[in-house]
Amino acid sequence: MKVKPTGRVQGNEIVIERMFDASIEDVWKSVTESEQTAKWFGGWRGEPGPGKTIELQLVHEKGEPWVNILIVECKAPERLVVEMKDDHGLWRIETTLTRLSGKTKLGFVQPLTDPGLAGDVGPGWEYYLDMLAAVREGRSLPSFEDYYPALKPHYMAEKLG
Numbered sequence: 001m002k003v004k005p006t007g008r009v010q011g012n013e014i015v016i017e018r019m020f021d022a023s024i025e026d027v028w029k030s031v032t033e034s035e036q037t038a039k040w041f042g043g044w045r046g047e048p049g050p051g052k053t054i055e056l057q058l059v060h061e062k063g064e065p066w067v068n069i070l071i072v073e074c075k076a077p078e079r080l081v082v083e084m085k086d087d088h089g090l091w092r093i094e095t096t097l098t099r100l101s102g103k104t105k106l107g108f109v110q111p112l113t114d115p116g117l118a119g120d121v122g123p124g125w126e127y128y129l130d131m132l133a134a135v136r137e138g139r140s141l142p143s144f145e146d147y148y149p150a151l152k153p154h155y156m157a158e159k160l161g
Contacts, residue, residue, distance in 0.1 A: 003146045005154040007108075007126055009118050014155070016108045016122075018129050020136060024097050027104040028077035030136060031095055040131040040141075050074050056084075060131075060144070089113040106132075122155030123148040 007016035020027050030036045034043045038059070046054035048071060056069045072092070073081035080095045096107040108125060112118060127147040134141050 123151035
């Protein structure tokens with residue numbers, strides 16, 4: 001299956017948007033409740049809240065590792081900002097939901113500490129956000145092989161352009 005990229009590199013940020021034919025509260029549950037995030041990204045455990053750290057299991061990554069996620073900002077049902085650290089540095093992920101006449105727009109932004117990672121990071125987030133859409137719509141889940149490395153040139157060109 002050929003996947004078309006929808007995101008872009010803006011400065012040093014990966015920016016991707018998705019539209020959902022659902023209420024903002026419903027989409028918020030899909031990106032914040034462990035039972036829901038487990039279906040497309042990974043379940044989490046711990047006590048959530050701004051300034052608190054939860055553990056997230058990355059079920060679609062090799063070895064299904066658990067990672068610590070710091071909740072930087074949480075303003076239900078509109079904005080969630082989290083941070084995690086790994087071997088590639090600090091990952092800050094900003095999710096903003098906006099009501100648009102019966103629909104909800106999800107805005108995703110990830111600043112890159114290393115702009116050279118755009119070609120690897122962009123396709124990964126396209127995949128995960130399409131996983132979210134597939135789960136919400138009851139469709140079969142996409143295959144990561146359709147996203148990477150196929151979308152890498154788009155994000156590298158965006159970075160250089």
